[in-house]
Amino acid sequence: MEFERISKFFGAHRVLVDLDLQVQPGEKVTLIGPSGSGKTTVLRLAMTLEKPTGGDIRIFGESILFDSAGKPLSTSQEARIRRRCGMVFQQFNLFPHLTVLQNLVLAPTTVLRQSKEQAENTALEYLRMVGLEGKVHAYPAQLSGGQQQRIAIARALILKPEILLLDEITSALDPELAGEVLDVVRGVAHETKVTLLIVTHEMRFAREVSDRIAVFDAGRIIEQGSPDKIFSYPECDRTRAFLQSVLNH
Ligand SMILES: Nc1ncnc2c1ncn2[C@@H]1O[C@H](COP(=O)(O)OP(=O)(O)OP(=O)(O)O)[C@@H](O)[C@H]1O
Numbered sequence: 534m535e536f537e538r539i540s541k542f543f544g545a546h547r548v549l550v551d552l553d554l555q556v557q558p559g560e561k562v563t564l565i566g567p568s569g570s571g572k573t574t575v576l577r578l579a580m581t582l583e584k585p586t587g588g589d590i591r592i593f594g595e596s597i598l599f600d601s602a603g604k605p606l607s608t609s610q611e612a613r614i615r616r617r618c619g620m621v622f623q624q625f626n627l628f629p630h631l632t633v634l635q636n637l638v639l640a641p642t643t644v645l646r647q648s649k650e651q652a653e654n655t656a657l658e659y660l661r662m663v664g665l666e667g668k669v670h671a672y673p674a675q676l677s678g679g680q681q682q683r684i685a686i687a688r689a690l691i692l693k694p695e696i697l698l699l700d701e702i703t704s705a706l707d708p709e710l711a712g713e714v715l716d717v718v719r720g721v722a723h724e725t726k727v728t729l730l731i732v733t734h735e736m737r738f739a740r741e742v743s744d745r746i747a748v749f750d751a752g753r754i755i756e757q758g759s760p761d762k763i764f765s766y767p768e769c770d771r772t773r774a775f776l777q778s779v780l781n782h
Pocket residue numbers: 543546548566567568569570571572573574575701732749
């Protein structure tokens with residue numbers, strides 16, 4: 534995934550400034566930085582949920598903005614790229630009127646046109662992966678926030694994305710429930726080859742799970758490097774100030 538000289542304005546408000554970021558296949562990259570520095574906007578751009586004001590984004594070597602003739606991509610071309618990427622949000626977004634199993638088989642049976650039996654078998658596999666095979670027939674309201682988020686992760690993984698974008702997936706959870714969600718992501722990071730692009734305020738998690746950390750400040754990446762480098766030997770004063778503020782919190 535390559536972001537090349539990306540700028541993004543919301544009205545007159547400049548949110549991203551000439552941003553360059555590359556993520557290699559299988560790499561686990563985490564974006565950290567102060568609130569409002571543009572991290573979530575990067576994920577939303579990668580999912581084509583927002584369009585940049587300038588620059589280009591390539592995923593799997595293809596622009597997600599323009600076709601080979603330089604024209605904006607059609608909705609179906611965008612959908613084709615989006616299908617190869619999955620995203621999990623802060624809010625779990627499960628369908629409340631569907632059981633866990635029904636939530637999990639919905640996209641495979643409709644988007645991927647799998648048979649119900651095949652989709653259910655795969656769903657059970659992923660439910661085991663997130664440790665919730667006992668909740669097949671529960672409704673979202675009968676689950677804790679942490680369990681709902683684990684289901685949301687299973688639902689994203691079931692579509693076998695090559696890139697998984699995780700946007701502050703524990704921000705709505707108490708620390709204890711956040712821990713169980715992060716354990717699931719740790720497992721995914723270690724057991725699968727999926728490329729992960731993560732936005733989190735959980736510094737310990739960022740340190741454990743990432744191959745590389747990019748530090749955002751006011752719409753720019755001010756430094757990036759291994760977790761060890763960023764947490765133990767940060768180069769920028771702004772990085773040090775940010776880490777101090779979150780670690781003392
Ligand atoms: N749809 C939108 N319309 C207008 N402004 C927006 C929109 N989305 C984001 N912004 C603004 O863009 C800036 C960057 O937001 P973004 O959510 O990317 O930051 P962030 O680094 O992820 O912050 P946080 O850590 O608090 O989630 C913020 O000032 C935000 O208010």
